[in-house]
Amino acid sequence: MIILTQFNELGLNASLLKALDSEGYKTPTPIQSASIPELLKGRDLLGIAQTGTGKTAAFALPILDRLAKLKGRPDRGTCRALILSPTRELAAQIGESFRTYGKFLRLSQATVFGGVSINNQIRTVGQGVDILIATPGRLVDLIDRRVLSLAKLEVFVLDEVDQMLDLGFIHAIRKITGLLPAKRQNLFFSATMPKEIAGLADALLKDPVRVEITPVATTAERVNQSIIHVETRNKLNLLIDLLANNAMPRTLVFTRTKHGADKVVKGLIKQRIESAAIHGNKSQGQRERALAGFKSSKLRVLVATDIAARGIDIDGVSHVVNYDLPFVPDSYVHRIGRTARAGASGEAVAFCDPEERPLLRDIERTIRQKIPVTQHAMSLATPEGNERSGGPQGHHHPNQNQPSWRKKPGQRPQGNRGNGKWRPKHQQRQGGGQSR
Numbered sequence: 001m002i003i004l005t006q007f008n009e010l011g012l013n014a015s016l017l018k019a020l021d022s023e024g025y026k027t028p029t030p031i032q033s034a035s036i037p038e039l040l041k042g043r044d045l046l047g048i049a050q051t052g053t054g055k056t057a058a059f060a061l062p063i064l065d066r067l068a069k070l071k072g073r074p075d076r077g078t079c080r081a082l083i084l085s086p087t088r089e090l091a092a093q094i095g096e097s098f099r100t101y102g103k104f105l106r107l108s109q110a111t112v113f114g115g116v117s118i119n120n121q122i123r124t125v126g127q128g129v130d131i132l133i134a135t136p137g138r139l140v141d142l143i144d145r146r147v148l149s150l151a152k153l154e155v156f157v158l159d160e161v162d163q164m165l166d167l168g169f170i171h172a173i174r175k176i177t178g179l180l181p182a183k184r185q186n187l188f189f190s191a192t193m194p195k196e197i198a199g200l201a202d203a204l205l206k207d208p209v210r211v212e213i214t215p216v217a218t219t220a221e222r223v224n225q226s227i228i229h230v231e232t233r234n235k236l237n238l239l240i241d242l243l244a245n246n247a248m249p250r251t252l253v254f255t256r257t258k259h260g261a262d263k264v265v266k267g268l269i270k271q272r273i274e275s276a277a278i279h280g281n282k283s284q285g286q287r288e289r290a291l292a293g294f295k296s297s298k299l300r301v302l303v304a305t306d307i308a309a310r311g312i313d314i315d316g317v318s319h320v321v322n323y324d325l326p327f328v329p330d331s332y333v334h335r336i337g338r339t340a341r342a343g344a345s346g347e348a349v350a351f352c353d354p355e356e357r358p359l360l361r362d363i364e365r366t367i368r369q370k371i372p373v374t375q376h377a378m379s380l381a382t383p384e385g386n387e388r389s390g391g392p393q394g395h396h397h398p399n400q401n402q403p404s405w406r407k408k409p410g411q412r413p414q415g416n417r418g419n420g421k422w423r424p425k426h427q428q429r430q431g432g433g434q435s436r
């Protein structure tokens with residue numbers, strides 16, 4: 001397998017290269033160099049990768065390249081490429097990516113999802129679009145209303161399939177795939193590949209190229225992580241204290257519940273810390289305003305639940321705070337990955353109440369690292385904390401007396417780097433692992 005290292009070696013057209021250049025993208029990420037040449041040949045693809053790997057461009061660029069070669073406009077009520085996304089945020093994000101990469105091409109696109117009026121969507125989709133990005137529920141609605149036909153589809157993308165199944169979209173997906181024309185190119189992306197998903201991929205894909213990028217441990221390695229043991233009742237004050245005493249310009253805080261997110265925002269606003277929450281109970285308008293405020297740095301803190309944060313792609317998140325530990329260890333990796341986009345590194349701190357310690361152990365098992373403990377005035381004394389420096393893992397935080405979290409960015413703690421971590425075999429293949 002040859003790994004190509006420059007965008008201009010991948011076979012993309014000049015307008016796309018110009019757009020990439022203007023975005024400042026220098027080299028393709030592993031998933032891009034492995035997928036783009038194969039997709040340009042028209043092959044199906046099975047991508048095992050999560051956000052943060054550059055997978056959106058990996059599928060958007062070859063789709064744009066292919067559609068740019070077509071003559072004429074799409075027929076009314078049809079689309080030429082369809083991208084299905086589990087959440088509105090991810091759909092909007094994908095739409096933005098297509099707009100960015102396709103800015104020197106004259107292709108039409110639309111993004112449709114629920115929670116907003118369908119009338120504009122009916123008008124836009126009714127005219128016919130080259131690229132349609134949709135959440136499954138709203139797409140089925142448009143099909144049922146006979147606004148949209150998939151008969152002319154050329155490329156079909158299912159993104160974040162594991163999330164789609166978690167959110168209960170399996171019936172919608174079955175319905176949609178049943179309406180696709182026989183001759184088409186299929187792309188299928190999922191961060192995980194349990195049996196059910198592998199079965200769905202098998203049924204959909206014809207002789208796919210398989211590209212597996214497993215960033216779980218990699219993401220965890222790039223992020224400077226720390227844990228502060230603290231009672232739940234002190235978590236809000238701890239967060240306020242960290243924000244007051246540290247350079248944390250763009251901080252994403254994760255809570256387990258919507259109610260918890262609102263409570264944190266209320267507490268922060270009382271202290272005049274500009275913040276907002278995004279979660280399932282917020283209207284589309286509120287979510288968009290919160291995201292825009294965070295992106296433009298008007299808000300210093302965004303508090304989110306896991307589902308709401310899926311697919312949101314904000315460059316330059318300086319810190320991720322796990323206010324509550326997630327029940328699912330993978331969510332921890334997704335969360336901290338928000339501060340390590342496209343190869344950047346970042347800082348992540350987790351607050352751990354005594355009752356959350358079993359969750360912490362699960363997380364450490366998943367990422368195969370001990371997360372260094374940082375001491376704070378509000379820290380709980382833990383026997384585990386002592387074990388950590390001399391225990392069997394032999395992991396000693398280099399700044400035990402001078403917490404790393406107290407340092408300003410640029411003085412990154414090295415606590416979780418280069419400690420001889422064991423790597424599972426499948427991860428040794430990453431960096432464009434590709435097999436047929």
Ligand code: AMP
Pocket residue numbers: 024025026027028029032050051052053054055056057313315341342
């Ligand atoms: P994704 O995994 O598609 O969500 O992409 C993660 C982030 O990486 C996004 O902010 C992209 O804009 C950015 N990105 C994607 N590809 C590249 C690249 N080749 N060079 C630099 N940034 C990239």
